[in-house]
Structures are given as structure tokens and as C-alpha cells.
Amino acid sequence: MTHIFRYKTIASFMAALMAVTMSSCSDEEYSTEMMLSDIVTVTSVGNDTRFEFQRYDDSPLIKLTAGNVDLPEKIVNNRVLLRYYPESGEPYTSGAVKVVGLTLINNDTTRIRPIEKYNWTATPVYLNSIWRTGNYLNLRMKVEYSEKPRQFGLVVDSLTLKNPQPEVYLVHDKQGQPENYMMETYASFDMTNLWSLPTCQSIKVHVNDTNLKKDIYIFTKKQ
Template identity: 55%
Template sequence: MKCTFGNIRLCISAMIMSGAMASCSSDEGYNDRIFYSSIVTIESTDEGAGTVFSFQRYDDSPLITLTAPDRTVDKKRVGTRALLYYYPESGDPYASGRVEIRSLGAINCDTAIIRPIERYEWDHDAIFLNALWRTGEYINLRMRAEYSDKPRYFGLVVDSLTLDNPWPEAYILHNLDGAPPGYLRESYASFDISKVWRQPGCLGLRIHVNDSNLPADTYVFPKKTE
């Protein structure tokens, strides 16, 4: 499921809590093989060629391409981000090549929205952040948030008033929109920041988070300098 933004408000129908897109493990019972996980982009899927994924391990590291020749997914998923658990045929999880899928999970994904941050109560509800990192032109989150099947505000907002600054200011918006707090469940998210990252004069991005777990509330992601 892809998160979408409205004209004024940010919304998703329900936050995806590590939802399964496809359970693809062919293993029966216990096995001692090591599997790995990465947030990937689904590049293509075809009955004859299988499914192709791409990702970067961290920051500006080389692009890695993984191919699962015997698995396909819904073609509507092409171009979206997902959480892939896999066995690499070569044994190296960060080398391009063939893989066997253990499972493939839907995550919250969208493009960072550029608006005046003053329009939103971005810090209304905290998230329990486990990790925040950049891979190429994506910002990724692993976190826990209150479970609710009601719509909420959630997204990455870049303050348009700072867009022309060397360091634009971005905010992880989370607002339950009146839904009662529930128990925390794990969730992943990935946001495309290319529109900001490619701005002339952009040196990096600062991201602000209302976090109930880690002490930091601001994360700095510098661009690689030649």
C-alpha cells in the first residue's frame, strides 16, 4: 500500500505495521541458513524473468541489484519501496546477484512533501524511533507507533520556506488526528527526497523528530562533496 498526500493535509488510510506483501519462504521447518533484510525498490516483475530489486547499503554507496528469478509480485508494486528478507546466492548480501526471497513486506512509502511547516502540528504525537538513515535519495525509518485502523497524519515534510537554504529543514510529521493511543507496533517508512536533494546549492538535509526513545531530536544528513 502506498501512502498518499492530499492537497493540504497529509493522510494515509492506516499506517502499515510491518505488513506482509508476500510470504515467499519455501523453507519447511528449521534451517540454519542466514538471511538478510534491506529496504529496496521494486524495479520490475515478470513471469519469465522474476522480480528485480535495487537498493544502496548506506549513504552514497554503490547501487545493488538483486534478482529473484522464480518470484513475481503485483505489477502495481513496481516503483514502490518494500522490506525484503532474502538469502543471497553468493553469500554476500551486498553484492548484486540472484537471491531467494524469504519474505517481502509492504512499508509506508512516499515522496517528501514541500510545504510551510507551520501548517501542520508535526510533533503532535511522538514516534518511538529505532533508526533513521539515508540510502541515496531516500530517507528510511524503523520505528514503533501506536496501532490504529483510523486515518492519521504521517509523512516527511520539508519546510518550503527553507527550501533554498543550503540546509533545508525537514520534519517527521505524526498526528493520530484524535484517535485514542494504542499499543506500539513496529513499522518501516521510506521517503523519496530527490526533489530536495537535487536543489542547486543544497548541502544536505536536517530532519527533526518528536521521538520518545532516542535522546536526539535532529538528524543531519550531509551531501557527498566531490
């Protein structure tokens, strides 16, 4: 598995993005409105930056347009945590928005591998929430900060791929790095290569977690 956390890179890029967006939005104009926060996909940048997302499960696709943010081309197709106000005042409807903050999060696709190749329980996470939006599996959690990259990803056990309920594992391994402080992070995994299979009726996700009282989560396809 090649996907790994690189916290220093993410942190510096995140700070630059937030500086761009925050400087271009009035502090007072939307102070009485409810600010929304969602994980979205950046679909285009330019005069109007465009985002799209599903709020939960298989809910309708929402498309947002923002004219007050200038982002680099390399962020297109990335998942980000977006904080914004809808200009219409109507939450969770397609249309124009004012962006007040944008954070790059950990992006990846599900990897199809034999799970026996990974020590997936090596380093637990402190899971706050896990949810599906369309073909994406999203996580909000705390992990230990580290200066060096680590092994992190969502792995589908290839031996179960054709089962009605494939087994999926959150792999997290600091690989011997020393203890450090906890930091909050988000991750969003594109699992189209799994969820789109006609044999897949649901998935069983395993998480080595120190917070919630369960370590298995079932997500079922809409029939």
C-alpha cells in the same frame, strides 16, 4: 498533505505478499546461511522479480533478481522490506537471491510546504533508527495502531528550501484518535526533489521522538 497511514490496508496486503514468498522457498536450503534484510525498490515483476537499493549513504547501487516470488504489477516502484539469501553467498553484491519474506512499507515523497501549516509535534513516534540510502530517507519506528487514517509525512519547510541546509520535519498527527497498542513500522521517503537541488549541501531532520536522546539529525551530501 495527502499521504496518510492506512494500517488495515497495509496489513492485509502485507500478509498476502508474505504468504506468496514464504510458500515458494525451502526452509532447509539456506538455513545455515546469513539471511539479509534491507529496504529495497521493486523495479520489475514477472518471470524474474527485480529489486535495487543502496546499503547506506552513497554506496554503490545493488541490483537483485529473484525467480521464486510472484508479485502484482501494482507493487513496481514501491519500497519494501526484503528478507533474502544471496545465491552466491556473498552479501551485498548484485545477483540472484532467494526471497524468504517481503513486507510492504510506508512510501512517500518529501512534501515542500510551509511547516507552520502542520502541527508536526502533535503525536510523537518511538524511533529506533533513521538513515539515508541514496535519495531515500528511511525510518524504523513504533507508532500507535489506529483504525482510521492519520496525517503522516516528511515535510520540507518551503521557507528554507533554498538554504544550504533546509529544515525537514517528520509530521505525525493521530488527529484525536484514542490511545492504542504500539506497532513497529518502516517508512521510506523519496527526497529527490530536495536532495538533488544544487543549493542543498545537507538537511536537518526534526523528529518528535520518545526513545532516542536526540530529535535533530543532520545528513550531509558527499562533496
